[in-house]
Amino acid sequence: MQQSTKIRRLVSLFSRLPGVGEKTAQRYVLHLLTSDPEVARDLGRELGGLHDELRPCARCGNIAEVVPTEEPTVCDICKDPRRDTRLLCVVGRIHDLLAIERTGAMRGRYFVLGRLLSPLEGIGPEELPVPRLVARIADEGVTEVIVATPPSVDGEATALLLKRELAATGVTMTRIASGVPHGGDLEYADPITMGRALSGRQSL
Amino acid sequence: MQQSTKIRRLVSLFSRLPGVGEKTAQRYVLHLLTSDPEVARDLGRELGGLHDELRPCARCGNIAEVVPTEEPTVCDICKDPRRDTRLLCVVGRIHDLLAIERTGAMRGRYFVLGRLLSPLEGIGPEELPVPRLVARIADEGVTEVIVATPPSVDGEATALLLKRELAATGVTMTRIASGVPHGGDLEYADPITMGRALSGRQSL
Numbered sequence: 001m002q003q004s005t006k007i008r009r010l011v012s013l014f015s016r017l018p019g020v021g022e023k024t025a026q027r028y029v030l031h032l033l034t035s036d037p038e039v040a041r042d043l044g045r046e047l048g049g050l051h052d053e054l055r056p057c058a059r060c061g062n063i064a065e066v067v068p069t070e071e072p073t074v075c076d077i078c079k080d081p082r083r084d085t086r087l088l089c090v091v092g093r094i095h096d097l098l099a100i101e102r103t104g105a106m107r108g109r110y111f112v113l114g115r116l117l118s119p120l121e122g123i124g125p126e127e128l129p130v131p132r133l134v135a136r137i138a139d140e141g142v143t144e145v146i147v148a149t150p151p152s153v154d155g156e157a158t159a160l161l162l163k164r165e166l167a168a169t170g171v172t173m174t175r176i177a178s179g180v181p182h183g184g185d186l187e188y189a190d191p192i193t194m195g196r197a198l199s200g201r202q203s204l
Numbered sequence: 205m206q207q208s209t210k211i212r213r214l215v216s217l218f219s220r221l222p223g224v225g226e227k228t229a230q231r232y233v234l235h236l237l238t239s240d241p242e243v244a245r246d247l248g249r250e251l252g253g254l255h256d257e258l259r260p261c262a263r264c265g266n267i268a269e270v271v272p273t274e275e276p277t278v279c280d281i282c283k284d285p286r287r288d289t290r291l292l293c294v295v296g297r298i299h300d301l302l303a304i305e306r307t308g309a310m311r312g313r314y315f316v317l318g319r320l321l322s323p324l325e326g327i328g329p330e331e332l333p334v335p336r337l338v339a340r341i342a343d344e345g346v347t348e349v350i351v352a353t354p355p356s357v358d359g360e361a362t363a364l365l366l367k368r369e370l371a372a373t374g375v376t377m378t379r380i381a382s383g384v385p386h387g388g389d390l391e392y393a394d395p396i397t398m399g400r401a402l403s404g405r406q407s408l
Contacts (some may be wrong), residue, residue: 004269006257006269009250009268010250012249014245014247016239016243017231017232017236018232019232024223026299026302027223027299028219028310029254030267030298030299031221031222032221032254033258033298034260034297034298035220039217040254041251041255042217043217043248044248044249044250044252044253044254046213046214046217046248047214047244047245047248048244048248048252049210050210050241050244050245050248051241051244051245052212053210054208054211054237056238063237076208085317093234093238094234094237095231096236098230098234114238161269184324191402193313
């Protein structure tokens with residue numbers, strides 16, 4: 001079958017979602033075509049308005065709902081007066097912020113870098129919003145910065161960069177722990193993870 | 205974070221796509237939120253018009269582009285005069301039709317059942333479009349029906365039902381082969397597949 005241009009366009013748009021190849025995109029389109037038309041229409045409408053209703057938080061980079069009377073747009077976490085302003089958690093992506101929020105263990109606020117230092121992808125220090133982070137630490141009287149970038153090459157490089165760049169602020173800097181995950185089997189832990197579990201050992 | 209209603213709505217809509225759970229749906233939404241707004245807008249627009257521009261083919265059930273001056277809507281395969289009308293391939297879903305078309309080996313036309321017989325899901329014989337299939341065989345002078353439902357319990361049950369229901373038409377009925385797939389290892393073939401490969405053996 002020569003696929004119709006309409007289908008090809010939709011398949012190529014769906015393929016831009018993370019982890020979606022052409023086959024998966026085609027499955028999505030066929031599913032929507034053979035389902036209740038309301039689903040495609042609703043999804044279409046919601047997507048069309050997505051960027052008008054949601055925007056990055058002007059303070060932390062988290063997703064924030066646009067409130068027409070409020071300018072700049074600030075997210076629920078930054079608005080929440082019960083959050084401890086002295087504690088600031090720096091993450092690479094919004095996904096990571098959400099993962100940390102799910103634990104319910106973070107009582108401070110966040111700062112989303114949006115990207116990690118990555119020499120391989122050509123992302124250098126000047127592409128990270130370090131000046132904004134420094135300004136925020138001063139403005140809000142932050143006393144501890146938790147660096148929650150992932151324990152990967154890029155994540156570690158970013159953590160080291162932040163350590164250097166924030167040294168002058170005098171803030172206490174901590175790094176999330178890396179080691180054998182909960183329920184993980186020591187036998188199957190890779191050598192780097194196992195090494196970190198050892199070097200990061202804590203007193204019992 | 206209390207997720208905004210907008211995000212929750214979008215996540216629940218994306219979760220209706222096949223194989224998409226809440227986590228994947230959330231990744232899609234975050235990806236779209238942090239990408240060029242054009243992608244979400246384009247996807248939204250295309251999805252909104254999906255069911256106005258495409259419709260099931262009135263003859264075979266394949267996807268057909270709506271042409272305002274043509275009524276009823278008929279797909280490219282049914283319109284193609286080079287296709288052999290005497291050969292009709294019956295499939296369960298449009299996905300299967302597309303998989304067969306990709307081989308380039310089918311020179312006849314198709315009939316999409318839309319569903320398979322499934323006692324477990326409560327889909328009985330009366331829910332299959334058998335009368336429409338019988339009418340089409342008579343109308344178009346079909347001489348061979350290739351039953352290309354999958355080699356699963358439901359697919360086999362559907363094939364047997366069709367064999368019984370189409371007996372009176374006098375049409376020749378064939379079934380696609382089932383056996384060890386190309387490149388497959390005999391060692392890893394499951395016993396049912398291996399049994400079919402043996403019972404379906406052909407002379408060398």
